[in-house]
Amino acid sequence: MNTVATTLFLQKSQEPMQWWNLPEVWWIFVGILLLLLEMLRPRRNSASIAKASIFAFAVMLIASLGWPTGLETTFFGGAYQWDGLAIFFKRIFLIAGLATTWMMRKCEAQGIQGRDEFYILPWFAVAAMGFVSSVGDFVTGFVSIELLTVCSYIMVAFYRSDRFSLEAGAKYLVIGALSTAFLVFGITILFGTGGSLRFDQLANSLASGHQDPAVTMGVVLVLVGVGFKLAAAPFHWWAPDVYHGAPTPVSAFLAVASKAAAVVFLLRLLIGPFAPLWTQCQQVLLALAGASLLVGNLGALSQRDVKRVMGYSSVSHAGFILLGISAGSQPAMLSVCYYLLAYTLATLLVFGVICGMIDKTGGSLMRQFNGLAQSRPGVAWLMTIGMLSLAGIPPLSGFFGKWFIFASVWQEGMYVMVFLAGFTAVASLFYYLAIVRHMFFEKPADGRAISSGLSFGYQLLLVVLAVATVAVGLVPGAVQRAIYALIFNL
Amino acid sequence: MIPTLDHYLVLSALVFCIGLAGVVMRRSLIVIYMSLELMLTASIIALAAFSRFNQSLDGQVLVFFIITVAAAEVAVGLAIIVALFRQRKTSHTDEIAWLKF
Numbered sequence: 001m002n003t004v005a006t007t008l009f010l011q012k013s014q015e016p017m018q019w020w021n022l023p024e025v026w027w028i029f030v031g032i033l034l035l036l037l038e039m040l041r042p043r044r045n046s047a048s049i050a051k052a053s054i055f056a057f058a059v060m061l062i063a064s065l066g067w068p069t070g071l072e073t074t075f076f077g078g079a080y081q082w083d084g085l086a087i088f089f090k091r092i093f094l095i096a097g098l099a100t101t102w103m104m105r106k107c108e109a110q111g112i113q114g115r116d117e118f119y120i121l122p123w124f125a126v127a128a129m130g131f132v133s134s135v136g137d138f139v140t141g142f143v144s145i146e147l148l149t150v151c152s153y154i155m156v157a158f159y160r161s162d163r164f165s166l167e168a169g170a171k172y173l174v175i176g177a178l179s180t181a182f183l184v185f186g187i188t189i190l191f192g193t194g195g196s197l198r199f200d201q202l203a204n205s206l207a208s209g210h211q212d213p214a215v216t217m218g219v220v221l222v223l224v225g226v227g228f229k230l231a232a233a234p235f236h237w238w239a240p241d242v243y244h245g246a247p248t249p250v251s252a253f254l255a256v257a258s259k260a261a262a263v264v265f266l267l268r269l270l271i272g273p274f275a276p277l278w279t280q281c282q283q284v285l286l287a288l289a290g291a292s293l294l295v296g297n298l299g300a301l302s303q304r305d306v307k308r309v310m311g312y313s314s315v316s317h318a319g320f321i322l323l324g325i326s327a328g329s330q331p332a333m334l335s336v337c338y339y340l341l342a343y344t345l346a347t348l349l350v351f352g353v354i355c356g357m358i359d360k361t362g363g364s365l366m367r368q369f370n371g372l373a374q375s376r377p378g379v380a381w382l383m384t385i386g387m388l389s390l391a392g393i394p395p396l397s398g399f400f401g402k403w404f405i406f407a408s409v410w411q412e413g414m415y416v417m418v419f420l421a422g423f424t425a426v427a428s429l430f431y432y433l434a435i436v437r438h439m440f441f442e443k444p445a446d447g448r449a450i451s452s453g454l455s456f457g458y459q460l461l462l463v464v465l466a467v468a469t470v471a472v473g474l475v476p477g478a479v480q481r482a483i484y485a486l487i488f489n490l
Numbered sequence: 491m492i493p494t495l496d497h498y499l500v501l502s503a504l505v506f507c508i509g510l511a512g513v514v515m516r517r518s519l520i521v522i523y524m525s526l527e528l529m530l531t532a533s534i535i536a537l538a539a540f541s542r543f544n545q546s547l548d549g550q551v552l553v554f555f556i557i558t559v560a561a562a563e564v565a566v567g568l569a570i571i572v573a574l575f576r577q578r579k580t581s582h583t584d585e586i587a588w589l590k591f
Contacts, residue, residue, distance in 0.1 A: 181529035
């Protein structure tokens, strides 16, 4: 495996990295190559492009094992940083891209209109997120976040004949543009007060002038912009609607990859330019975290559609992640990374099951999953694993994610927040288990059993995600040590 | 009177607030989208002014990126709005709220 990787990315750590070896350069190259392939291909049949895209994601994921770790360098005059944090998030993005493209293929097999761009756009979105994870100045940050957002608009509104998809696209468009406007205005104010757009220079100049109210305003505006992308309350109201209306693979992509990109952007800001303003940022983050935990978990209780439940659930998980970030310690950062890994695997699993079943159940309402355990026990169990992990039931990775975050927040002395988070985590059991109850204990409404099966490849994807969800929970210490070694360059 | 940095910043803040008010209060998708562009314009004014008065070109560079990105966003955004209009025969936000539980 490693030899493939080293031939793909010529260098190991002794040789200095070159900009043309950066993974994003390769990812964009693959995207353009796929576009050219689509143009040259004789028949209008997306199968070959889909396969090529999935294959390329798999190759890039394997190649990511050969990336030089334990090395911190910058490129393009400090605009791009290569370090362990970036590597961790780039791998998450690749996993999300691979699973999403696979689900898109499944959606098209279900006869929903698909075109080749559906498989090509994730490449540009993943490359954009890769740049976000390495961001070193606000110009790069702004442009890469916008590339991600514009790709997401197209993907959300992709089913042009479907009224829900289009409406979700329009909503996401307005919200995305609004968050961009806040973000840019915040950046503008910071540029005016700090005199630079580079993260390191900005950190220096903000350290001396952090009493300035204009700086606080700029920071808050930037955090509002990030809050929209993160779907943190009170900037969350788009999430249930958009997750509901968007094609299921795209919902998965937004829930996992887009959120992870916002998290890494936030982390980069907090360890970079906002480091001198940590106390102000911490208050904002705690407020966002508390609101997200309450709104996400309580809002999901009254929902009847699994995709909407996942929308609110993603708000609540944004709350847990923000809570971990606001603890601000080194173990807290590790627990956030672990949490994000567990969340990624479980969410992809749940959306994968929804995507595979949605043509058989006829929709994503909870009652349409009635009796799934009798007709398709395997699929029902996979869904259950995903739901239980998201709810935080002990042997699964989601439990340890929550546990680590609670522990690191407790260490910082924020006991009230731990109790609030614990209370909302208990509340979340009701809606996650409601779906399980519908699958296992309710009779199908029209007495019709869900019969036809999933292809072997798709089953493989779901099983791998489920096994990973369980495995990450079985050896939480080892996984956390691996993340520690990666991020802190040991 | 020679305009100072403050004049530009007040103008920029006004334009931003007008844009935000438009997004919150108007009910036509096209007008909302115009208001969003107005908010970006506010940043452009302030960035150009900061660059001019701080003797630093970084802000001007960001202005070009904002213009380019806004153009790309408008291309995609108008396509979505037109597709929505073709289907629903309206671009009024009150009449396209179908996504509810």
